[in-house]
């Protein structure tokens with residue numbers, strides 16, 4: 001139980017309160033940020049003249065020792081530690097003696113905790129960006145290697161029009177470009193330093209906040225002390241970026257699950273990324289892809305949870321804000337693990353060219369081509385759509401393919417349907433007709449991949 005030796009309190013806290021008030025379970029991970037911040041802070045206090053040379057060195061070296069204990073997993077909490085900030089200060093006191101009491105000059109835990117969290121969000125946004133670039137690099141490589149492999153493209157999970165596998169895979173690349181940008185915005189949002197806001201109103205010292213910001217890697221300092229201690233937008237930004245990125249990975253994962261099933265047979269995962277069944281010896285399950293698929297609702301929930309904590313919260317610091325750390329810590333672990341997993345999984349995935357080819361040579365996929373043929377001959381698209389739909393219905397009811405139709409069947413529907421109908425079906429070039437920018441034809445796809453490679457080398461720097 002916490003001893004309140006010198007305080008306005010005459011009695012120790014009730015254990016029922018203390019167990020709920022303690023936040024070590026959710027903020028212990030902030031220790032390295034907290035110590036780095038304190039090292040910068042004692043430098044600021046030294047420059048202010050609050051600490052003399054000897055005191056400054058004592059505190060700086062003591063903090064270094066605490067940092068070593070944390071890094072080597074030797075740091076032990078005691079029951080009286082309320083949170084990570086108090087635990088570190090308590091340990092510093094054990095190491096350096098009463099001078100440790102000077103550490104908390106010109107600082108409140110309110111600006112301290114906001115600063116720790118902002119440091120963590122900055123660092124992990126940057127890390128996520130680097131991981132995203134690795135995954136994008138891998139996706140571009142796989143897309144280039146399967147540039148001209150035909151496959152069916154889908155809408156409503158029904159075969160719609162053929163596309164190149166390279167084109168389909170590149171979709172994932174562009175999703176990740178947007179994630180990269182979102183984490184970049186998150187990093188910028190977190191790079192405004194709250195430290196120096198004090199409890200809420202500012203400090204009685206003219207601390208050089210700009211110098212501290214620079215030392216800690218912040219781009220600027222918060223302009224309003226009330227906003228400084230109560231702002232958690234950067235944490236919401238991080239959770240939103242992680243949730244959306246995870247949603248993208250869930251769509252990628254979901255397709256791999258489908259494609260690796262015997263029903264599709266389009267791809268195979270390396271066995272190092274699959275697991276077996278405890279009862280059915282023949283099975284190799286695409287667990288990696290399922291894991292990617294499963295994580296995004298939890299991250300969306302983390303966002304919704306913190307948005308709920310922030311809702312209508314009066315200024316400035318309220319204990320409710322202690323609920324910010326768990327969702328952020330969970331999101332960091334989940335999104336970083338997922339990005340690593342996705343990259344690893346795509347390093348060894350194998351596609352089955354024949355299976356993809358066979359699925360994409362379904363003649364029905366040429367229906368749009370036939371409609372466009374009629375349009376080129378002057379028929380309005382709506383009318384062409386109706387006529388081709390009628391032909392498809394006829395084929396389905398007679399159990400034949402489009403090329404199995406007779407000339408008379410065609411003539412019945414439109415005099416514009418002539419030999420070219422059979423030519424279009426025969427040429428199997430329905431992919432190469434998609435020549436618009438961003439379309440699947442190889443010339444468009446090559447421009448797309450060229451732009452992607454250029455962007456990637458820009459983002460890697």
Ligand code: ARG
Pocket residue numbers: 023027083084109110113317319321322
């Ligand atoms: N453990 C607290 C938190 O995470 C630190 C800030 C405490 N501030 C206070 N005024 N009690 O939010």
